[in-house]
Amino acid sequence: MSDYKYSTLAVHAGQYPDPQTGAVNVPIYLSSTFELTGIGTDRGWDYSRAGNPTRDRLEEALAALEGGYSAHVFTTGMAALSALFAMLRAGDHLICSKDVYAGTVRLLDRIVSGYGIEIEFVDTSDLKAVEAAFKPNTKMIHVETPSNPLMVLSDISAICKMAHARGVEVSVDNTFMSPVLQSPLALGADIVMHSTTKYLNGHSDGLGGALIGSTPEHKERFGLVQKAAGGVMSPFECFLVLRGIKTLPLRVKQHEENGRAIAAWLETQPKVHKLAYPGLKSHPQHELALKQQKGFGSMLSFEVESREAAGRFLAALKIFLSAESLGGVESLASHSATTTHGSVTEEQRGIMGITQGRIRLSIGIEDKEDLIADLEQALAAV
Ligand SMILES: *Cc1c(COP(=O)(O)O)cnc(C)c1O
Numbered sequence: 001m002s003d004y005k006y007s008t009l010a011v012h013a014g015q016y017p018d019p020q021t022g023a024v025n026v027p028i029y030l031s032s033t034f035e036l037t038g039i040g041t042d043r044g045w046d047y048s049r050a051g052n053p054t055r056d057r058l059e060e061a062l063a064a065l066e067g068g069y070s071a072h073v074f075t076t077g078m079a080a081l082s083a084l085f086a087m088l089r090a091g092d093h094l095i096c097s098k099d100v101y102a103g104t105v106r107l108l109d110r111i112v113s114g115y116g117i118e119i120e121f122v123d124t125s126d127l128k129a130v131e132a133a134f135k136p137n138t139k140m141i142h143v144e145t146p147s148n149p150l151m152v153l154s155d156i157s158a159i160c161k162m163a164h165a166r167g168v169e170v171s172v173d174n175t176f177m178s179p180v181l182q183s184p185l186a187l188g189a190d191i192v193m194h195s196t197t198k199y200l201n202g203h204s205d206g207l208g209g210a211l212i213g214s215t216p217e218h219k220e221r222f223g224l225v226q227k228a229a230g231g232v233m234s235p236f237e238c239f240l241v242l243r244g245i246k247t248l249p250l251r252v253k254q255h256e257e258n259g260r261a262i263a264a265w266l267e268t269q270p271k272v273h274k275l276a277y278p279g280l281k282s283h284p285q286h287e288l289a290l291k292q293q294k295g296f297g298s299m300l301s302f303e304v305e306s307r308e309a310a311g312r313f314l315a316a317l318k319i320f321l322s323a324e325s326l327g328g329v330e331s332l333a334s335h336s337a338t339t340t341h342g343s344v345t346e347e348q349r350g351i352m353g354i355t356q357g358r359i360r361l362s363i364g365i366e367d368k369e370d371l372i373a374d375l376e377q378a379l380a381a382v
Contacts, residue, residue: 006065006180007249014061015242026057028239050227054235058242059210062200065179065245066192068212070219072226073238077175077195078103079231080209082111084142084171084193086225090116092139097124097154099147099352100173101195102341124154125285127162134166143189144173145182146289149301149336149360150353151276153285156292160188175199178327180252181295190214196233198327202244202251206237251329252295254365259298261368262361262375266302271309271379273357275302298363299326301336307356309382310335314359316381319366319374326362331371334360 004012017024029052034045045051055073062071074080081104088094096108098121108119122133124143141163145154156172163170171191172184178199184192194200196208211222226232233241263277275282278289279296289296304310313333314322320333324340334340336358341349349355363371 009064010249011246013064014057014059015246026054026239026242028235029053030235048235049230049232052232052235052238054238054242055233058233058238061242061245062179062194062210062212065248066174066212067183067185068192069214069216070222071210071212072219072222073196073233073241074209074211074226075231075233075237076207077101077193077197077209078107080193080195080211081107081173082231083222083225083229084191084211085112085117086229087221088112088115088117088139091118091137093118093120093135093137095120095122095124095130095133095138095141097142097144097147098122099150099152099354100142100144101148101175102343104142104144104173105348106343124159125152127155127158130159131162134162134168138166138168140169140171142171142173144176145292146176146278146297146299148176148340149276149299149358151278151283151300153278153288153292155288156184156187156189160190164188175327176299177293177295177297178248178252180249181256181297182293185212185214187292191218196241196244197325199252199255200244200248200327201237201241202248202328203240204325204328204330206240208233208237208241251365252297255298255363256295258363258365258368258371259296259300262363262371263296263300265372266300266375269379271304271382273303273305276300299360300363301358301360303355303357304359304379304382305357307335307337310357310359312381313378316378317374318377319370320361320378326360328362329365331364331366332362334362336360 032048036042059071123129143154160170169190172189173193175195192212194210266272277300320331323332336354
């Protein structure tokens, strides 16, 4: 299967006909328990927290898409991150990108730190800062690239070289790029994390998270967390993500085309400031984007002059919905300071560089001319 090209993998990896019926779609196995064949023997499944046939197929598909050894799926992206950080022990040191998803900051600051794990937020776009952050007890670096919402990139392969020289593992939150546009494992990372809620599901109708590991130890560890901690993805949600994956390459192509066109147009608008999109030549890390990504995606952010201006802009939008989240077929716009970064303090936002005028767009797959016209009339209201 791994010899196939991407679009073929998306349709077929893990998604072969049901052995019993020939159904071309993976059935949703709504069964908490499975009949045993004898004392201590079964047909491969005994209880759905430990394993479910629908979930197995999704995990097979995700491992193939990221080129991993195995994948494990969880109720949400946050549950996947909780499972990831469950690899750490009291006394371990974790380095995390400074401007990660705000939920990741909340999980680390308010829960994981309570387990005696030392957490340090570092600007991972600055390799010197990464180099300086290692300690003898550093166990893991968690990197999010591009970052949210400022689209700052971290050099995955350079960070992996530094980390591996010290026996430190690297995990990458690949949610913003999807497996189509960035392959962290191929760049040297050890673990990839996704919120499947976003591009992988792609239709804003289900929550989920995934960890894709590169070694048998990861498989054992993440399988244990599923079984022991219990935050597994439901068979129905697994089905939705399997269904979404079939059109992922196609959707991402359209997302990407729209993203590039809208970024190029926004760049010409006098009311738009500090536009952040890695596909623009004006992006300070455009070269790195060309090197480590297979495209630029459809996430971007920019500033208008004030919080009031941002409010007027969002209220005037007709096609773009003012909502959190990203990666769905519909275009969304959000005010970063009160939505995705509402849970961090104004001071932390200041350090991150997220102002009250910052707006993030998740560009959907609608017609790009309609989307530009919508943005144009909303900017006129600013
Ligand atoms: C949404 C998101 C998460 C969290 O995922 P949920 O499915 O909402 O729990 C983590 N990382 C990134 C980059 C995200 O966009």
